[in-house]
Amino acid sequence: MRTRPRLYVSYSSEMALLPTWTQKIAALVFLGILVLLPFGVIPGLGFLADNDWLKILSRVSLFAIGALGLHILSGLAGQVSLGHAFFVGIGAYTAAILGGEVGKGTWGLGLPMWIWLPAAGIVAALIGALIAPTAVRVRGIYLAIVTLGLVFIGEWIFRSLPFITGGAQAGRKFPRFEFRFWKEEVPAVDFTSDGPWFGVQLTSEAKTYFLLLAFVIIAVIIAKNLQRTRVGRAFMSIRDRDIAAEVMGVAEAKNKLLAFALSSAFAGLTGALLGAFVGRLVPEGFSLFMSIQFIAILLIGGIGTVTGTLLGSMFVIVLPRVVADLTGLLASTAESGSGFFAAIAGFFVSTAEGDPGIVSTLPGTSPGLNIAQFNLLLYGLLLIGFLIFEPLGLYGIWIRIRNYWKSWPFTY
């Protein structure tokens, strides 16, 4: 006999990571798609096997790890932080000191990945725990400004330590994605060169993609599991009503410190991976804009949910590429063809000097916005739109679609 849907007969089944069969199957299918992507065998998604797109998808994984960290701090524990980029920077430079090679005036110990990667997370967590007592004293908007200050102070610290960061505008090289047991000549697993794995020929981009995919899956499992533990529930109780939580015996300061440390650890790992992924970073990279990107991921995806955080990472990181492609398409339509579509495209895109339009494919800034600026503008407008019209983000849209079809054909 079929049981009533969503009937839980035990606490453990209700608290399961994937409580329903639909969710289990959906997660499996999604995972399968992600694993098969680089081989280009999935109909309709073949273009994603392109190295360019694999890089973008790797970046999605990277930012998802950091965003999951911010999800713990802001989504679960409810603390507004604009300082996430600072901890990303701490992680990146810890990895650089431990794993990087000695460069022109920069330090580097050249230790293997199994040391620099965990170390980046641990050091960032320690710094987060160090800063937390100050941050715990203030709440709400004051905390937002303090963490904003953290980003600016951090940027200055990074600029002032040229032997670690390579100095302003110059930057330094970071360790590579290579797995060594110790400092042997040939790495045991090399993610940065093309070659066969278990008899399958893979590009370096595909290897990096798989590596980061593995990390993001681990991060998702940790973040998802955290919500089911005592600590996670303590975070959420502080978010919902801090005094009530305290009355119920949740130690506010201790748990906030823990939230800061955990979120910083995720940020630190992202930093270390980002350094290895990009290869060279300038200290100015860990700016307020990076923090804003993480917050945007949370808000666009849907704050307080792991699924939303993942959706947000995809959306925010893929958006610039889509905009660039779309602008290119519009420009070519406007230039080549005539007719209705070309007229519309011509209205939006300016392809020549003196041609009015919102986006310009010309270098420089006039007459229209250049593509980078248009990206930024669209990004800001999207954020505003989501905040006003869909505060729960992409996840909220999904919930509404789901609820509509659940009760279909009845309206409610």
Place this chain on the structure above:
Amino acid sequence: MTLDLLVFAQAGGQEAVDKFANATSSGIALGAIYALLALGLVLIYKATQVLNFAHGALAALGAFFAAYLATVINFPGRYATFLPTTAQWILSALVAVLITAAVGLVLERLAIRPMIGEPLFSVVMITIALDIVIRTITDDLIGTNPRPLGDPWGADVVNIGPAIVAKSEIATVVVTIICLIGIALFFRSRYGVAMRATAFDQEAAMAQGISAGRIFALAWAIGAGLAAAAGIFSSLFPRSSIGVSNTTAFFAFRALPAIVIGGLDSVTGAVVGGFIVGLAESYAGAYLVGPSWSFLGLGFAGVMPYLVMLVVLLVRPYGLFGTEEIRRV
């Protein structure tokens, strides 16, 4: 402060007096700009409980309007050629302030009003998103090269006692004082009282027939206008030798420590905080440089406001003049 006095005492002589006087005068002028920015931020915060992270973008937008009106189309000076050039420029600047205030009105209506009562995180983020949008548009309007504002003072300086003061700095301080008096008078006016009532208790104010929406709009308009004034002065010599550029907007982020130092909901605090931050930054720029301070690296003066803020917050978590939040279950 003690550090500065120590250095001051050690160096001795006329040179040290001159240095101290110059650092102080430029600190006061800088503080005046921060006070203008902080005043607008606090007004908006008090009335709407929204901290406006887009303040810097509004400041840059106002400075761009001033540059455009004064140097490109000479509005409204072209219709008043009988006036001296200084008066013409002041008129242009005033019109720029008014236009920016109108932009503030529009922003409030479109983006802030729907967010009343939303969680803090969303409200903070929407002003940051506004900052991105306005800054992008402003950057595009400014173009690749910085725009000079065409102000009548240029790089002229006068000697006041031992200090060499730029004329524009005097103008900055004078305008700030006028704005402060204006705000103080405004708070005694009909709408000012309404705004104070709304800030104190919104529901009670509405029960008395005060339109809260109109107060919100008014606060944003005044705040944006003050931001524009600050933006204009921060684009003049000696703050910026090149005029308004795409870095002007970032300048205003240093007014955030000012309002935290003063306390977010205190108008007095905003002004005091502004001057503290300005002086701290100026002294840091004057004294914490040179070979013995080289370990501080570049741009230490720029982070000085944040460091002062952290110290103040450790002692007083609600700023010097802010009201302590009473937490109720």
